[in-house]
Amino acid sequence: MTTTPAAGAPTRIQQNILARGERRLLNWICPRLPAWVTPDQLTTLGFLGAVMVASGYMLSWIDDEWLGLCLAGYIVNWFGDSLDGSLARWRQIERPNYGYFVDHSVDALATFLMVGAIGVSPYFRLDVALMAVIGYFLLSIHTFIAAKVVGEFRLSYMAGGPTELRLMLMAMTATMAFVGPGDIPGTNFSPFDLFGLVIASILVTLFIVQSFATARMLRARGG
Template structure:
């Protein structure tokens, strides 16, 4: 869910999600107001702690739906840390492109597993469905990493959606869980959230396949 581009100077960031401009203005407003002792690494750690909060909220929701508020708070904490770590480094001109790219995306992979995978440990979604969603997201992330290497384009959004839109979707889904409930739909053994997760997963996998074919077709005309 991070926006740190690969270290190559020729790599172009492509970010066309709906909230990108507004979010960038907000991050640029926050960066100069952060205390000097706050570092990008601390923000990366804070973002990961937000992912842990999300996971704990889902797992504890077996005790009562009020625990889902911990997940919602965790998404906000994760956004703050994950969105600001690279932004702060660029604002202070203390970037370490190779280090930041490697650490940030490594932490992101584990954070996605914790946040999305843990939905399957709540009363509202099956664990296998949640893992399929994790796989779909990571497949699309792999495509972004590969495309950054071979065509010099690091895509941060697909279908006008990016990390922030994904978080908002997950927050809205989490807030609706106590209202909709986790009961099966017409004896299908799938809850409404299972069906929603399968639809989202299919979209992610389809995007991975279509984007991969498009990139491969473009590369087929090159000599390298």
């Protein structure tokens, strides 16, 4: 979904599969939140959701039932992360520079915690998880740079965005409880490691393709 930006702000481009339905849901929730709820509180709540996710993966060494904490954490993370900016815009209390800096700084740390913790679970190799984190951060860097030089802040790629990514990770987490840990015979990789390698490869490829495309466009514009 594309929203009208404030003067001088980049245009938000969000074309993921669930964008319209998610926007309707967020617009329904915003006016129903108590007045004492603030965007900063929602940002904190989203981060606490990331801590829940990370804790669940680490505790899954004890019992795979702790993976349920991860699933709950993803929902809490979505609620806080998706609603902090939405609430600020709904109440017309945006602080563009402060909100942009704090929100994306917290998001980066939350992403590192959640995906990094997958790598210290019994289901996933740490190096594979870190490759996925690197791919995500590379694409994020491209997004932030493009917002400056092109004026477009892209929140989705290949019809997928943060919400679709969370749902994908939730589906993988639920599958972990049924498949269990263990490598594919004859390899040092679990089925989840292979899934992570595919995701990491897609993210890095998207970064490379988008970077070359943006560079060509800027060159054609003469600057």
